[in-house]
Amino acid sequence: MWRVQMEQMGEQTEPAMPIVFVDAKDGSSNLRYDDLQHVALKGDDQEAWDMKGGTRYSSAVLADSADATANDAYVHAGLSLDDFAVAHNRDSFEGGGAVVKNYAHHERGYVNAFWNGGVLSYGDADGARSGPLVIPDIVAHELSHGVIDCIADLVYANESGALHEATSEIFAAAIEAAQPGATADDIWHIGEDCWNASPGYRRDMADPVSTGDHDYSLTRDTSTSDSGGVHWNSGIASLFFRLL
Ligand SMILES: [Zn+2]
Structure with missing residues (x-):
């Protein structure tokens, strides 16, 4: 033999x-x-986990480095961490070097990503409306929620919630602007690298109304939906930053 x-x-x-x-x-x-030994996505400053389409964090396994989606989350969270370190002299989201945990493949067909107060979670989406939400500006946006949680007491509802959302957008735009070759669309559009549905991005900081969001406080959403319009009204402060 x-x-x-x-x-x-x-x-x-x-x-x-x-x-x-x-x-x-x-x-x-x-x-x-x-005999190829895949290396798990685990480093000193962050980890990537595979939720395998579920919602229970206790059932997640360390993602394999051959997992392209988890790998994107890991790489793009690294870009954001690097930018916070260079531009703001900040070590991780809480400023003390906490390990950032990325959970990819959250819930089957889930078209969103979020910071839950401790970890980052990303859906694979449905492939039609959107691809996996592990692209640079969305990862930066969600990680920035963690930073904002640690530096500001912005209740995540109504106008303070809209400022929370807008500040995440602003950090995401700044992080994308720092990448080589970034165009104006890369910077001001949010979600353009995964969003397939019209108009090809999720929000536009330069023209919030184009995606149905608000850009003027007197016409802001005052309903109780969307936690008091935290996403819909984020366009007001986002556009303010764009116009500075
Ligand atoms: Zn957000």
Whole structure:
């Protein structure tokens, strides 16, 4: 019996390291396996977890580095952490180097992402309206909620909630602006890298009304929906920042 180790590398194929046991007499093979050891997405400053389409954090497993969606969350949270460190001399969201935990594949078909007060969670979306919400500005937006929670006492409802939302948008815009080659659309559109539905982005800080949001305090949403219009009214402060 011969043990043959092969390597499969290439741009068109998934990397693999097949181990094949071959009968030395007749060349037949009845045992083969892939010996590629995937590295879990775990570093000193952040981790990426796989929710496997569920909602229970206790059932999540450390994501595999071959998981492109979890990898995007990890990389893009890293971009945001780097920017907070460079631009604001801030180590992680609470300023003391806390490990940032990214939970990818949250709930099957979930078209959103959120900060829950401790960790980041990202849906895979449905592929039609949107792709996975692990793109740079959405990850930056959600991580920024964690920063804002730690530095400001903004109740997440009504006008203070809209300021919470707008400040997250402003941090996300600043983080995207710091990336090489960033265009005005990259910076002021939110969600343009995953949003398929018209108009191709989720919000526009330069023109909030174009996505049905508000840009003027006297015409703001005053209902109790959306926690008192926290997203819909965020356009007022977002546009204010855009016009500075
Ligand atoms: Zn938000």
